[in-house]
Amino acid sequence: MNDQSAPVLRVTDLNVTYGTNHAVRHADLVVRRGERVAVVGESGSGKTSLAGAIAGFLDAGTVEVETLELDGSSIERTGPAGRIPVRTPGLSMIFQDAMSSLDPVWTIGSQLVAVLRATERVSKRRATADAIERLRAVGITDPDRVMGAEPHELSGGMRQRVMMAIALASKPALLIADEPTSALDASLAVGAMQLMVDLAEQEGTAVLVITHDIELCRRFTDFVVVMYQGEIVEQLPSSRLDGATHPYTRGLLECVPTLASARLDELPTLESVRARLEGTAA
Ligand SMILES: Nc1ncnc2c1ncn2[C@@H]1O[C@H](COP(=O)(O)OP(=O)(O)O)[C@@H](O)[C@H]1O
Ligand SMILES: [Mg+2]
Structure with a gap:
């Protein structure tokens, strides 16, 4: 179903x-x-x-x-x-700071392979091949290097991609x-x-x-x-x-800059919204 x-x-x-x-x-x-x-x-x-x-x-x-x-x-x-x-x-959860989603002392490869093998009973070899594919799928062009890297060796943007790959590897x-x-x-x-x-x-x-x-x-x-x-x-x-x-x-909608209200001093602030809501008119 x-x-x-x-x-x-x-x-x-x-x-x-x-x-x-x-x-x-x-x-x-x-x-x-x-x-x-x-x-x-x-x-x-x-x-x-x-x-x-x-x-x-x-x-x-x-x-x-x-x-x-x-x-x-x-x-x-x-x-x-x-x-x-x-x-x-x-269920998987990811955070603003990719560092807090990743184990700091394990290589990316071992973390990804562990999740894949906990999800499906596959050989280590198969999981490794799948891990490399998943890193490619999140736009990592040198997956072999990344597999052997620890999280701190990657840039913030790379870590975030890796985090998404790991979070979704368990097909939650x-x-x-x-x-x-x-x-x-x-x-x-x-x-x-x-x-x-x-x-x-x-x-x-x-x-x-x-x-x-x-x-x-x-x-x-x-x-x-x-x-x-x-x-x-x-x-x-x-x-x-x-x-x-x-x-x-x-x-919240009014706080989004549009072409019509592009001048910064014309945008409402959340404080002014709150003041209006609480009837203390800003
Ligand atoms: N660990 C914590 N200990 C005590 N108060 C907390 C803790 N985390 C959040 N709060 C309080 O709970 C309320 C909601 O916070 P939070 O859930 O972090 O909101 P948001 O994610 O929308 O910024 C706030 O008043 C915050 O101060
Ligand atoms: Mg929050």
Whole structure:
């Protein structure tokens, strides 16, 4: 059964607290098979906490969740976050900083081969050949050298490609990417995002991507989830972003420079959006 509309991820009433700080409040979320969903919202709105709670990658805080299902199977996450990330079959996560996704002392080849062999029972030789192909597929022109390199021997851009190759080598049902392009400048960010969605599509992997770049949402995702102060305040198809109704989403849209509002001093700031929302008019 490979129902296109079947949920890959189903979340109801997910909460993350850090002491008295209720960082994610009653979040409900569905990601369908092969779908690309963006989570947007300003810094501190709870995006990383939400993603980390789903992925099992929170290093602090307490998670409470009513339903958390990946591919129809329930995942247990309720309780204090552990320091050691939980490996969940079918789910991969990548981070803004590729260094934190890669093991610093293992070669790229051994990390990639290990993931491939943990996913499918293949010979080391076959996995090695597959690893080289996967490095080529992420645009690495000298895969033999990269196979033998440790992460610190690669440039930031190369590490990020490698990270994507490793994250997708396990053919996960869902890839969660927390601001995967925000360390890159705008022109590189578009290419990296394109690469990520292309690779995910090849593996049939759904993507939940956190970004604060609304243009990247428009271009690369099917659906947008907007967070504001710990709550999901709006969810809508990316193609209908212009029709967003929540004032915060409208504010985010207004913050995108367009040709018509290209003068920097005319752009609203997030502070002015917040002031308007809170009725303290800037
Ligand atoms: N490890 C932590 N310990 C305590 N508070 C945290 C921790 N991580 C995040 N928070 C708090 O949770 C809230 C949401 O943060 P975060 O999930 O990182 O938001 P975002 O990713 O949207 O910037 C913020 O108030 C932040 O200060
Ligand atoms: Mg974050």
